[in-house]
Amino acid sequence: EAGVAQSPRYKIIEKRQSVAFWCNPISGHATLYWYQQILGQGPKLLIQFQNNGVVDDSQLPKDRFSAERLKGVDSTLKIQPAKLEDSAVYLCASSLGTSWSNTGELFFGEGSRLTVL
């Protein structure tokens, strides 16, 4: 079974530039998550989708971050304009479960490491 695919793996940009990350979840997984992981910290949830609807985006800095999940499958996360403090690893995860049940396991991709100079 193929895992969660993310690209690009690494991206270096100047502040105020824009960047986009792509995620392809495990086939059949209804729920997709974008997390931000700053070095030395635990993952911080940015946005959660169920199919193509947003379940929770309360921690997404909406003035600069946007995300979409087209047709309930692939997802993109965009940052525009980037700030220095956006330097982090952006992790995509998917799960079989729905947002209203504790069905357990999240499957993570390898992440996209962003460096903002």
Added chain:
Amino acid sequence: QQQVKQSPQSLIVQKGGISIINCAYENTAFDYFPWYQQFPGKGPALLIAIRPDVSEKKEGRFTISFNKSAKQFSLHIMDSQPGDSATYFCAASGVDSNYQLIWGAGTKLIIKP
């Protein structure tokens, strides 16, 4: 109410020893407690998880001990091996978190050969 506190921040254990990582939670409505393992350059991966109806769960060398009254749970790694060197995250979730995982800050474990 939603925090999960993890300790220690880092841990060095000799090969063959027992590694112990502790977590404490506040919300008594939490009912799912997973541990994730993360290697450098990789995403976290589920290692083992427990629900509060049992006090202990063992999978190979990995054991979760759960103390509902103290609102604490811990990960024990028996016969620790250099390949266990990674960062470990505890987490918790339940109806009060809309079933979203509340993550601990992580423990960087180093197993010395």
